[in-house]
Amino acid sequence: MIETVNLTKKYGSFTALDNLNLSISEGTVFGFVGQNGAGKSTTFQILATLMSPTYGTAYINGLDVTKESVKVRRLIGYMPDFFGVYDQFKAIEYLDFYGASYGLSVEERAAVIPQLLELVNLTHKKDSYVDLLSRGMKQRLCLARSLIHDPKVLILDEPASGLDPRARVEMREILKELKTMGKTIIISSHILPELAEMCDEIGVIDNGKLVATGTVSEIQDKLQQQKIIQITVNDEHERAVRFFEDDPSVFNVVLDESGMIQFGYKGSDKDQQALLKKAVLADISMISFKHLEKNLEDVFMEITKGADEK
Numbered sequence: 001m002i003e004t005v006n007l008t009k010k011y012g013s014f015t016a017l018d019n020l021n022l023s024i025s026e027g028t029v030f031g032f033v034g035q036n037g038a039g040k041s042t043t044f045q046i047l048a049t050l051m052s053p054t055y056g057t058a059y060i061n062g063l064d065v066t067k068e069s070v071k072v073r074r075l076i077g078y079m080p081d082f083f084g085v086y087d088q089f090k091a092i093e094y095l096d097f098y099g100a101s102y103g104l105s106v107e108e109r110a111a112v113i114p115q116l117l118e119l120v121n122l123t124h125k126k127d128s129y130v131d132l133l134s135r136g137m138k139q140r141l142c143l144a145r146s147l148i149h150d151p152k153v154l155i156l157d158e159p160a161s162g163l164d165p166r167a168r169v170e171m172r173e174i175l176k177e178l179k180t181m182g183k184t185i186i187i188s189s190h191i192l193p194e195l196a197e198m199c200d201e202i203g204v205i206d207n208g209k210l211v212a213t214g215t216v217s218e219i220q221d222k223l224q225q226q227k228i229i230q231i232t233v234n235d236e237h238e239r240a241v242r243f244f245e246d247d248p249s250v251f252n253v254v255l256d257e258s259g260m261i262q263f264g265y266k267g268s269d270k271d272q273q274a275l276l277k278k279a280v281l282a283d284i285s286m287i288s289f290k291h292l293e294k295n296l297e298d299v300f301m302e303i304t305k306g307a308d309e310k
Contacts, residue, residue: 001060001184007058020209033195042208049069061153077154079156080157081161102149104148112148120174155186172198176198196216231261
């Protein structure tokens, strides 16, 4: 349903998007994760036909987003990270305006708008002016706007950005409902756990490059092969740090003020046992040793840090 082929966007010597290749099947909820400035919004603006790539191509339902932009716009609902609202409109008038813009008849608008307001939990606010709505309500109204013409594909750029915890939960529940309706959704965030629960697949982008794709569990399992080890030593801390840094399977050695040493380890369990035995023989005075479990934030930071080092 969504495909990009070597999609690239340059601004002079700066590359905002670097040979992006994505393939998202129909009915999939795809999470696009990356730090601010990683290239998420650039990708979404190209998919939404608002920006042309420097080179490469993007397709939605087989249509070239650059050459067949008018047809593509009928297929997509786009929610930008920053959107404009007409403050002097009531919520129901706001949706009616956009419904008319998409060519829906009066009868069609009268039928679909109450359904959308119910979907985004704004029925009780239909006669409220947009400028009096909370940020979370405005976000949900914008989502309803992107659905007014019943698009097959939703392109949602940071829809939960700036929302309080309750509003985030409400937005997540709405997206789950849209998933059950069979919509193909690509949604971005700079927070991996925010997307993990609702997405079938995720892609991690860093500095314009796609650095990891797959299900959350696949990416997490792959990175769990690299362990985080924490060791406390009694004395000669600098010597202990140098000892572990010399091992080819050890990376990112950090010593804190309490004498605790933490490092990543990418060797096997057998290799790890050999390393610890070697440390004992080298008279490294270890007091404690333990593995640290990686959470989703650790996974995200490790993926993007690895991209920076390449």
